Amino acid sequence: DSGVTQTPKHLITATGQRVTLRCSPRSGDLSVYWYQQSLDQGLQFLIHYYNGEERAKGNILERFSAQQFPDLHSELNLSSLELGDSALYFCASSPSGRIGEQYFGPGTRLTVT
Amino acid sequence: AQSVTQLDSQVPVFEEAPVELRCNYSSSVSVYLFWYVQYPNQGLQLLLKYLSGSTLVKGINGFEAEFNKSQTSFHLRKPSVHISDTAEYFCAVSRLTGNQFYFGTGTSLTVIP
Numbered sequence: 001d002s003g004v005t006q007t008p009k010h011l012i013t014a015t016g017q018r019v020t021l022r023c024s025p026r027s028g029d030l031s032v033y034w035y036q037q038s039l040d041q042g043l044q045f046l047i048h049y050y051n052g053e054e055r056a057k058g059n060i061l062e063r064f065s066a067q068q069f070p071d072l073h074s075e076l077n078l079s080s081l082e083l084g085d086s087a088l089y090f091c092a093s094s095p096s097g098r099i100g101e102q103y104f105g106p107g108t109r110l111t112v113t
Numbered sequence: 114a115q116s117v118t119q120l121d122s123q124v125p126v127f128e129e130a131p132v133e134l135r136c137n138y139s140s141s142v143s144v145y146l147f148w149y150v151q152y153p154n155q156g157l158q159l160l161l162k163y164l165s166g167s168t169l170v171k172g173i174n175g176f177e178a179e180f181n182k183s184q185t186s187f188h189l190r191k192p193s194v195h196i197s198d199t200a201e202y203f204c205a206v207s208r209l210t211g212n213q214f215y216f217g218t219g220t221s222l223t224v225i226p
Contacts, residue, residue, distance in 0.1 A: 035216075043157075043203060043216040048212050050212075092156070099207065100147045100159065100162040104158070106156055107156055
């Protein structure tokens with residue numbers, strides 16, 4: 001158990017819908033990273049937040065957005081969903097000053113039908 | 114931009130044999146290098162990292178990796194594998210800020226009894 005929690009574990013929804021994925025980092029970790037893992041694209045970095053501020057954006061679509069709240073939990077919002085958005089979405093948290101030491105959550109499996 | 118190439122998508126190896134998983138990267142700036150492992154139905158776990166100093170880094174579970182700047186490689190090795198090492202292995206790089214990570218497509222290691 002990494003100490004990072006993600007909810008829900010599984011999500012099935014239809015095209016065009018909007019969903020919110022939630023991540024709670026390990027206690028004391030200020031950084032949260034979001035990743036998308038799919039068979040054809042591999043593991044893609046989406047976005048990084050540090051203590052509520054966006055630090056870096058990767059291959060994140062405009063239909064996707066994220067935020068980190070004052071209690072440090074983070075949410076990834078996916079809208080106008082397409083079949084191709086079906087994937088495993090991971091969040092990871094990292095302690096300050098420990099580059100690369102990311103602790104991954106168990107992931108949310110999103111299926112868009 | 115940074116990119117990571119894992120040269121082998123699948124590596125079968127017999128138990129107690131040595132293994133090497135290959136990783137090459139490209140970057141116009143200095144980077145940090147990492148290897149992560151993903152066991153079935155789990156998130157990723159950090160195996161080892163190279164930030165600076167000795168080019169040979171040791172990680173958990175008996176794995177080690179060698180950073181070769183001239184060949185832009187960071188190959189992962191283990192002298193004797195166990196059944197429990199069966200998993201997906203990912204090589205990753207980040208810029209020195211640690212804000213953004215780029216992952217390879219993964220190498221599936223299967224240890225054969």
